[in-house]
Amino acid sequence: MSYEADVTDTLDVKGLSCPMPVVKTKQAVDDLGDGDVLEVVATDSGSMSDLDGWADGTSGVTLLDQEEREEGGENVFVHYVQVEE
Amino acid sequence: MSTETDETAEADGPELDIDAAELEELRARVDELEDELAAVETEVDDGQKSMVIIATKGTLDMAYPPLILASTAAAFGWDVTVFHTFWGLDILHEEHSQDLQMSSVGNPNMPVPNAIASLPGMDRVTTKMMRKRIDDNDTASIDELLDTCFDMGVEMQACQMTIELMDYDEDDFYDDVTVGVGAATALEEMADADIQLLV
Structure with a gap:
C-alpha cells in the first residue's frame, strides 16, 4: 500500500548522512499537525534503520511505511511518518 | 461454608x-x-529520557561522536546535556571549533607509521585528508552539528575549571554555551540521567 496520497509535506534529505536525516525529520515533524503525514526522501541507506529506530523510540510519531526505489538513476529511501492524533 | x-x-x-x-x-x-x-x-513515567555526555577530546574526528549522539538524542525528544572539559572545550570555542585538527601520532588507523606521522606538518596533511573525506561523503560539518544541537535545545556546557586552566575567556565560546559549571553539576545531572557517556 502506498501512502503517497496522504502526504502532507515532503522533506528532501538526499545527499545528507547520519544523523541529519533523523534530525531534519524531527524538525519537520514538529511543524506539522495531528494526523499529518511527512514523506522523507533520503539517499542514506542507513536511514532505513535509523528512521525506524527513531520512530520506535519517539512518542507521537508512527512510521507508516518505508520503501526503496530508483529515482533519476539513484537509489532513494522513502519514509512515511505520521504525526499521531 | x-x-x-x-x-x-x-x-x-x-x-x-x-x-x-x-x-x-x-x-x-x-x-x-x-x-x-x-x-x-x-x-x-513521564517517558522523557535524559542523557549526559562528557566530551573531553578536541580533535576533528573525536568532536563528531558527542555531537552526533547529542543531536540524535534531541531528535528523540530527550533532555540532553554535553559537558565539555579539557580539549573538548575547543568544540565550543568559536575560533578553535573552525579549525579542529587530526592527530596523526598514536592513531593505529593512519596509513603511515608513527615515525613518519610525527614529522612536522603531518597533522595538517591528515586533517586535510579527513576534511576531504567529510566533504566527499556529505557528512555534516562540525559547524552544522553544533548549530543543530543549539537549535534543538541541547544544553552545551563548558567546564569552568578547564576554561581557566586553558587560559580561555568565557567570551571565546558560542553565545548559547553555559559556563560557570563544574564537576559537581555534571555529576548531579549524570546521577539523574538515563544514559551517561564519556567521550
Whole structure:
C-alpha cells in the first residue's frame, strides 16, 4: 500500500548522512499537525534503520511505511511518518 | 461454608480497637502516601529520557561522536546535556571549533607509521585528508552539528575549571554555551540521567 496520497509535506534529505536525516525529520515533524503525514526522501541507506529506530523510540510519531526505489538513476529511501492524533 | 466465613468477617469488623481520631489519622496518612506515590510515578513515567555526555577530546574526528549522539538524542525528544572539559572545550570555542585538527601520532588507523606521522606538518596533511573525506561523503560539518544541537535545545556546557586552566575567556565560546559549571553539576545531572557517556 502506498501512502503517497496522504502526504502532507515532503522533506528532501538526499545527499545528507547520519544523523541529519533523523534530525531534519524531527524538525519537520514538529511543524506539522495531528494526523499529518511527512514523506522523507533520503539517499542514506542507513536511514532505513535509523528512521525506524527513531520512530520506535519517539512518542507521537508512527512510521507508516518505508520503501526503496530508483529515482533519476539513484537509489532513494522513502519514509512515511505520521504525526499521531 | 462461605456464609460462615462472611459472618465471621462481619463480626470481627466492628471490634477493631481503633478510635475515631486514630482512624482519621490513618486516613490522612493513606492520602498523603497516595499523593507521594502519584508524584513518584509521574516522575518515573513521564517517558522523557535524559542523557549526559562528557566530551573531553578536541580533535576533528573525536568532536563528531558527542555531537552526533547529542543531536540524535534531541531528535528523540530527550533532555540532553554535553559537558565539555579539557580539549573538548575547543568544540565550543568559536575560533578553535573552525579549525579542529587530526592527530596523526598514536592513531593505529593512519596509513603511515608513527615515525613518519610525527614529522612536522603531518597533522595538517591528515586533517586535510579527513576534511576531504567529510566533504566527499556529505557528512555534516562540525559547524552544522553544533548549530543543530543549539537549535534543538541541547544544553552545551563548558567546564569552568578547564576554561581557566586553558587560559580561555568565557567570551571565546558560542553565545548559547553555559559556563560557570563544574564537576559537581555534571555529576548531579549524570546521577539523574538515563544514559551517561564519556567521550
